[in-house]
Amino acid sequence: MGTTSDGDRPWESYHTVYTNAKAGMDGVDKERVQRVIYEMSKGSKYFENEQRKEAFLKQRIERMHAQCAKLTTNDIAHFQMIADKRILESEAARDLSKIWLHSDMDAFYAAVEMLDNPSLKGKPLAVGSMSMICTANYEARKFGVRAAMPGFIARKLCPNLVFVPTNFDKYMYYSEMTRKVFRRYDPYFIATSLDEAYLNITDVCKERGVSSQEVAEELRNAIFEETSLTCSAGVAPNRLLAKVCSDINKPNGQFILPNERKAIMAFISSLPIRKIGGIGKVTEHILRDVLGINTCEEMLKKSAYLCALFSPCSIDFFISAALGLGSTDTPQFSLRKSMSSERTFSGTEDQSLLYQKLDEIADSLSNDMQIESLFGRTLTLKLKTASFEVRTRALSLQKYIQSKEDILSHATRLLKAELPLSLRLIGLRMSHFRDDKHGSGDPMQKTITSFIFSGDASENVLCDNHSAGTDTSDDPLIGNDLCFQDDQNVPSLGSRHPELVDEQCFNNDVDGWKKIDGFKSSAKTDEMEMYSRTESNVEVNETGKFPDNRAVYPSTREGLAFWIDDYICSLCGCELPPSFIEERQEHSDYHLAEMLQKEESTNNLSKLMQERPIDKGSSATGTSRKRQKSSPKGSKHIPIDFFFKRNKEV
DNA sequence: TACATACAC
DNA sequence: CATGGTGTATGTA
Numbered sequence: 001m002g003t004t005s006d007g008d009r010p011w012e013s014y015h016t017v018y019t020n021a022k023a024g025m026d027g028v029d030k031e032r033v034q035r036v037i038y039e040m041s042k043g044s045k046y047f048e049n050e051q052r053k054e055a056f057l058k059q060r061i062e063r064m065h066a067q068c069a070k071l072t073t074n075d076i077a078h079f080q081m082i083a084d085k086r087i088l089e090s091e092a093a094r095d096l097s098k099i100w101l102h103s104d105m106d107a108f109y110a111a112v113e114m115l116d117n118p119s120l121k122g123k124p125l126a127v128g129s130m131s132m133i134c135t136a137n138y139e140a141r142k143f144g145v146r147a148a149m150p151g152f153i154a155r156k157l158c159p160n161l162v163f164v165p166t167n168f169d170k171y172m173y174y175s176e177m178t179r180k181v182f183r184r185y186d187p188y189f190i191a192t193s194l195d196e197a198y199l200n201i202t203d204v205c206k207e208r209g210v211s212s213q214e215v216a217e218e219l220r221n222a223i224f225e226e227t228s229l230t231c232s233a234g235v236a237p238n239r240l241l242a243k244v245c246s247d248i249n250k251p252n253g254q255f256i257l258p259n260e261r262k263a264i265m266a267f268i269s270s271l272p273i274r275k276i277g278g279i280g281k282v283t284e285h286i287l288r289d290v291l292g293i294n295t296c297e298e299m300l301k302k303s304a305y306l307c308a309l310f311s312p313c314s315i316d317f318f319i320s321a322a323l324g325l326g327s328t329d330t331p332q333f334s335l336r337k338s339m340s341s342e343r344t345f346s347g348t349e350d351q352s353l354l355y356q357k358l359d360e361i362a363d364s365l366s367n368d369m370q371i372e373s374l375f376g377r378t379l380t381l382k383l384k385t386a387s388f389e390v391r392t393r394a395l396s397l398q399k400y401i402q403s404k405e406d407i408l409s410h411a412t413r414l415l416k417a418e419l420p421l422s423l424r425l426i427g428l429r430m431s432h433f434r435d436d437k438h439g440s441g442d443p444m445q446k447t448i449t450s451f452i453f454s455g456d457a458s459e460n461v462l463c464d465n466h467s468a469g470t471d472t473s474d475d476p477l478i479g480n481d482l483c484f485q486d487d488q489n490v491p492s493l494g495s496r497h498p499e500l501v502d503e504q505c506f507n508n509d510v511d512g513w514k515k516i517d518g519f520k521s522s523a524k525t526d527e528m529e530m531y532s533r534t535e536s537n538v539e540v541n542e543t544g545k546f547p548d549n550r551a552v553y554p555s556t557r558e559g560l561a562f563w564i565d566d567y568i569c570s571l572c573g574c575e576l577p578p579s580f581i582e583e584r585q586e587h588s589d590y591h592l593a594e595m596l597q598k599e600e601s602t603n604n605l606s607k608l609m610q611e612r613p614i615d616k617g618s619s620a621t622g623t624s625r626k627r628q629k630s631s632p633k634g635s636k637h638i639p640i641d642f643f644f645k646r647n648k649e650v
Numbered sequence: 651t652a653c654a655t656a657c658a659c
Numbered sequence: 660c661a662t663g664g665t666g667t668a669t670g671t672a
Contacts, residue, residue: 016662046662132663134659147659150662193659280657313669340665378651388662394652427664 011038014050017281018149020274023250024107024141033144033157040153049388057282064290064309076304083303086319095237096259098328099202099212101185102234102242103219105178105195106251110137111229112174113164124161126154134166138251171195177227185219188330190239195231198239200330216254237264240326244275268324269297276321296322335433339374340382341365342427347386349422355412357426362411365428366404375400376430379407381414384425393418400434 011034019034041047071079105111109127114120114137124140126133130151143158155161175194182189186199201215208215212235223231230252234245237259248255257267272295274284287293290309291302299306299322306318320326341364345357369376379401380394393414401407411428 041662044662050662128663129661131661134663148662152661196659278657282656311670336666337668338666342664344663346660380652390654392653396651425663429665 010042011035013054014038014041014047015054015281015285016041016050016149018146020281022141022146023247024138025144025146027142028144030144036144036156037149037153040156045387057285061286061289064286067309068290068305071305071308075308079307080304083307083315083319086307086315087300087303087323090316090320090323090325094261094323094325095328096261097202098200098237099205099259100236100239100242100328101199101201101212101216101219102236102239102246103178103182103197103199103223103231104233104246104250105229105231107135107137108174108195108229109135109166109171110140110164112170113167115174115228116167116170117164120162120164124158126151126161126163127166129163129165130155174227174229178223178229178231181219181222181226184222185215190330198242201235213254213256216256220252220254236326238324238326238328240277240321241268241324242326243277244271247275264324268322269295271296273299273321278317279321296324336372336374337433338429338431339365339368339372339376340380340427340429341368342382342425344384344425347422347424349386349420351419354415354419354423354426358411358415358428359408361426361428362408363404365430366402366407369402369430374430375402375434375436376432377401377434378430378432379410379414380429380431381411381418382425382427382429383415383418383421383423386422386424388424391418396432401430 011031014034014037016037019030019037041050110125113125113127122139124143124145125137126135126140126145128134128151133145133147133149133151133154135147136145136149136154140154140158140161143154143161145154145158145161151163155163171194175191178195179189179191179197182191182197182199185201185204188200190198192198199219201212204210204215205212210218216233216235220231220233223229232246232250232252233254234242234248234257235254236242236245236257241257241264245255245257257263273279273287273293274281276296279287287299291298291305293299293302299318303315303319303322306315310318341361343357343361348354377398377400378394378396380392383391383393385391395410395414397410401410407428407430415426
């Protein structure tokens with residue numbers, strides 16, 4: 001490893017996240033792309049920081065290498081026994097009884113923009129700004145333009161690149177249309193972002209006596225007919241594999257992996273580990289440089305070394321993935337663990353300016369917390385220096401806070417201790433939320449939430465989703481351990497009683513939601529859509545930002561197709577059994593009132609929000625937790641509680 | 651608890 | 660000119 005050819009071809013040693021091949025990048029002149037990226041980056045503060053990080057990674061790799069070199073034959077035999085045991089245990093837990101479909105929209109944001117403005121068709125398009133691109137269409141990808149790449153570099157690669165700023169309200173509108181289709185195949189589908197979702201199609205296949213391939217074709221056709229957008233799908237016995245499969249024939253394609261161990265092993269064996277969700281640039285680098293691992297098959301072969309170098313958690317993740325195992329259950333919902341707000345600005349050391357930024361961020365965070373009725377007791381200040389170094393400073397309080405004043409006073413103290421500094425980003429995060437059963441009010445809120453959630457997560461509203469489950473989301477970490485993520489672990493958890501929910505697991509798959517994005521894919525990424533705030537935010541927050549979606553796009557709400565299948569609210573996804581007649585009426589009234597209010601105060605949303613923490617139910621994403629609030633007044637009577645499983649809250 | 655990392659999207 | 664924002668998990672001290 002060392003210095004490859006830094007002298008002759010320096011660009012080869014500058015590795016960025018967006019230089020990996022993804023879907024649509026086949027005919028790209030990779031060397032030219034790499035060279036342009038290097039030339040445009042060289043000498044910048046960002047570049048220097050990347051070099052510094054690479055140097056640390058190199059040291060870490062060398063340490064691990066040395067650790068391997070010290071292993072004796074005996075050590076290796078010992079670790080091999082441990083590895084073999086884990087492999088047997090994991091294999092014994094293999095579940096081939098489910099059929100999961102992962103749906104991934106093709107270049108989602110860019111596709112929506114082209115649909116909205118047909119004159120963009122055929123032109124290379126990037127959604128985002130000169131600083132950052134969220135998604136590029138396939139025309140642009142031919143030039144090496146990709147999500148997560150700064151716009152000014154993309155323009156160098158493709159001088160005729162057309163830029164369109166993000167319009168999240170549009171993406172949410174189209175995303176909702178796709179979710180209406182998903183719901184017909186799996187009412188409990190898991191939306192991980194605006195453009196991705198996991199559907200358990202086991203029952204659909206069984207009940208209709210059709211193959212998973214037919215279901216995938218039908219679903220993709222339905223999405224195309226109803227949205228004029230294309231998507232790719234992957235079908236496999238678990239979510240981890242389904243996700244990998246949806247990338248195989250992208251765009252506008254599908255790949256079905258049968259529920260047969262032999263087929264799975266043949267598929268996974270030659271699969272580059274980087275294709276697996278949870279294995280990112282760093283983990284890939286470490287496994288390749290330290291152990292020569294590039295594929296899942298090699299990961300199994302080197303399992304003894306993995307056991308010698310990583311934590312149990314990480315080992316389980318690696319072994320599971322190498323065997324093609326993954327989560328097969330539908331996760332329960334989980335509660336939000338933190339909420340944050342951060343902003344990048346042109347670097348400055350002007351303290352009054354920095355305190356002003358802090359004020360804005362505290363205000364933003366406080367507003368978001370009010371929307372979900374959250375009170376937290378740990379505040380974390382995040383700083384990024386002008387040289388891109390990131391620092392965090394945390395403080396835990398005795399009492400739970402939410403107001404801008406409380407947040408700002410503590411944040412100011414934290415910041416003051418760090419100055420003087422030249423900064424380019426300031427962020428605030430609150431965590432350790434009050435469990436409050438009713439922090440704000442209605443005791444029922446939570447309950448309801450849970451309900452809601454059940455639906456799919458995502459989407460809707462309230463829900464949060466996220467968490468629970470498993471899959472992918474998280475990642476493992478690397479270091480020396482990573483944890484696994486998904487599946488594997490999950491199996492056990494999954495098998496527990498869903499009723500109690502455990503939440504332990506969390507996250508994962510589901511999560512997507514929050515972010516917005518859509519990105520996806522291909523190997524790593526395709527689009528990234530960044531954004532952030534949850535969908536809900538969008539709705540709510542939009543306030544300031546967008547004009548109110550509904551006014552522009554008839555979102556679901558306007559359609560008022562309130563009760564899907566007679567029990568699922570089409571606006572927020574909440575489920576109320578048919579017998580809850582009164583409650584449903586109230587719930588409908590709530591949405592109606594909400595819409596009316598919004599219209600009245602289209603421009604005052606922010607104010608509105610502050611006054612009523614309620615959030616409109618809608619939002620989606622949010623994670624759970626308090627979000628619930630949404631329930632409208634309906635809560636009055638409703639003992640709905642017992643319908644949900646309630647979790648713990650943490 | 652505090653902080654740093656990795657990762658997803 | 661110019662390299663994002665939100666959330667979760669884990670390791671380590």
